[in-house]
Amino acid sequence: MAFDDTLVVYSDGNPIDVLRACPVLDKPATRLLAERLFPDAALEEIGDELLADALNPPRDVVYVGCFTSLDLVCSWALTPQRPSQLDPAVLAAGGRRQVLLHAAHGDAGWCTFGLWRDGALTRSLSVCAEPGVLPGVLEDEGEPLPFEAAGGRPAELGDRALQSLIGFSRAGHDRLDDVDPELIPVVAYRVTLRTAS
DSSP: OEEEEEEEEEEOHHHHHHHTOOOOOOOHHHHHHHHHHHHTTTEEEEEEEEEHHHHOOTEEEEEEEEETTEEEEEEEOOOOSSGGGSSHHHHHHHHEEEEEEEEEEEETEEEEEEETTTTEEEEEEEEOOOOSSOOSSSEEOOOOOOOGOOOOOHHHHHHHHHHHHHHHHSSSSSOOOOGGGGGEEEEEEEEEEOOOO
16 A cells, blocks of 8 residues: 655654653644744644644645654645755754654655754655656665665655654554554644735
8 A cells, every 4th residue: 555644753862762652742832833834824723633644634734743852743845855955944943953854655656754963964865666757766865774775665665764763654564662653642733825915
């Protein structure tokens, strides 16, 4: 089965440890982060969701979860094809030492992930299995991470990246110590760009 997802995680330490502990949502902080990410938009809170159901949001919706030492955001509006193209304002919005980006379009056979530490991009990869859609390798910077050694198609690589970096798989390869995205709450905001008057 093909999966689509977009996820930016800001953390001070290992995000898997934080998410595995089923952290408590800081709801007021989610609004503040959404406002920093979309300063030129009107934001309407439209309900709560679980991370498992928020990974592939509608184009005009952002899901935000803020917790002690970690924040996460699901929004296609923030996701570039290449990690190095992530907007510097988005990169700095969480104010934490580490930023992770993960995104995938299953039908296009495309996945991308990036890792920043203290503002510096340490690893980025963006690959596509459909040469007619995109060139095979869009970006490949930094030293490969251990989970990349197994190779495979972009969908498989993307799922291994999700599990290795954020702690869970969407392809059913669950491990006993995996993060459970059905236990991670997030808040949904509808994003409406303000028109110039």
